[in-house]
Amino acid sequence: MILQEKQLLTALVITYNEEQNIKTVLDHLAFADEIIVVDSFSNDKTFEIASDFKNVKVVQRVFDNFASQRNFALSLASNSWILFVDADERLTVELQKEISFIINQKNSASAYFVRRNFMFQNSKLRFSGWQTDKIIRLFRKESAIYNHEKIVHEKLIVNGKIGKLKNKLIHYSYSNFEDYKQKMVFYGQLKAQEEFLKNTKPNAFHFYIRPVYQFLNQYLLRFGILDGKKGIIICYLNALSVAVRFQELKKIRAN
Template sequence: MSLSALIITYNEEHNIASVIENLDIADEIIVIDSFSTDETTRIAATYKNVTVVQHPFENYATQRNYAISLAKSSWILFLDADERLSPELKEEILETIQMKEAYSAYYFYRTFMFKNTKIRFSGSQTDKILRLFKKENAHYNLDKIVHEKLIVTGKTGKLKNKLTHYSYRNYSDYKQKMIFYGKLKAKEEFKKGIKPTFFHFYIRPLYLFLNKYIFRLGFLDGTNGIIICYLKAFSIYTRFQELKRMNSNH
């Protein structure tokens, strides 16, 4: 069975070479870029086994479905530019797609890194995501435009080796990411007709922070745990501020 690796990018010049070289198990690599203003596409184009396609970014679900449509292989592997496969996970992926009784899709558990420090708690303990699947059996739900949901026809399984996610380069980088996600999530809430109240602006963020920091043991991650839990809560606040703005304009 053949494998297409798909990477969605925007201004990932610091990651793109490393992630492409990490995907040496793929039969083809396609970079779907939403018109980066840095060197992302130039760097990606220097690799002979990589196809670079520029496509306007509407939301993650639409962009991922477009990427799937470009793939030539029967199996799809999605990887973010800040994610890496271990040698053990690469071997497990190759073994899995050759199985006659392989399921339609597979979850990866992820290890989160803050700079070069492993995040063990803060809500990351049980994180898993569908990233490996048969092209003909899956597509992304267009109603979920951030933290997009893969709709799978057939059974799903789990791989035992973890995917490493270098999602927290620094405070500023992660804050901007949380603001971006919050604004996208506001579009989902707007479609549902939600009108934000005091509860949404203050109780929801406070609850999320306390849940991640205390009940999901974020305090055991030290200073990094405080930063991560705070910024996740801040994203909730940003979401409803954006939703308030959208409602006031309509």
């Protein structure tokens, strides 16, 4: 591959009440040329901790949904290459080096998938649907935008070739039952808004069959059973999110 003029990298993070994660993730992003945090007016110490970093620009914006929050963060970036991570994600040294190498290749793609290791507290969850988890985290700003219609589990629309990084992100999504439950409930509530925009009319299929299918698919077909108690917990909470989605949709449609 042919080297080109050194490319600069902007790392972006959106946050809300991430005081337990923000320092570590910002330390892991120190190799980037620019770091921007968009905070949704956290009521913990996230803003203060991030503001203590001299190499980090911190902006606050009221949260409406994930897609618009991410697109707003993108608008603040000074550089073409974007690394967008969540506060509960960690980069190994090998991944940092790979990213720095990739963006400086003349024939690099427009965006890159990165696979993730899902951490259940401090150990890797091997199955339960997460074994094939991948997401676009590295991309050129001018070639991508987040789809406004996908307000949770937002989808990046990419114009151009998409590659895949070799090294994985470490995803510390599950710290304890209550926190992950709240996250799944919140995602379910946002997904209800998506369903409303699609004019979905919930019925018994949505209320009962969809959550059960979600659980059985991840627990049996995606081998969550091999994760033991951890698999039961994750598959149950993901199914709960589906149940919340359609219960919330019922409430929205009734108003």
